[in-house]
Amino acid sequence: MAEKLRVGVIGAGRWSGSAHLPGFTRSPLSDVVMICDLHRDLAEAKAQQFGIPEVVTDYEKILQRSDIDVVVTEHGIADLRDIDDAERRDRLIAIAAPEHRTWLASAEN
Numbered sequence: 001m002a003e004k005l006r007v008g009v010i011g012a013g014r015w016s017g018s019a020h021l022p023g024f025t026r027s028p029l030s031d032v033v034m035i036c037d038l039h040r041d042l043a044e045a046k047a048q049q050f051g052i053p054e055v056v057t058d059y060e061k062i063l064q065r066s067d068i069d070v071v072v073t074e075h076g077i078a079d080l081r082d083i084d085d086a087e088r089r090d091r092l093i094a095i096a097a098p099e100h101r102t103w104l105a106s107a108e109n
Helices: 014-026 040-050 060-064 080-088 100-108
Strands: 005-010 030-036 070-073 092-095
Touching (some): 005 014, 005 060, 014 030, 014 040, 014 070
Parallel strands (some): 005 030, 070 092
């Protein structure tokens, strides 16, 4: 089996707790290695619940990690400059919010 994808999650709110984290932590193909939220206590609670080893409050710390393959965010924390920087480091950025369809479409033009 290939190495697991290393995942960083930005946002520890309701959506990540009901969708992203359960899915990524159950998958044999991924390992959630870092979670970020401005509210450290919320991120720490999700980290404990899902066995995530590292908690940060600055999303740029996730983007700076060269060993993270996939970055998942549930809202508009990451601006286009950060997404471009992360993509240049050969990683997947998954933004799980409908308003970002317009954002990404405008970035492609």
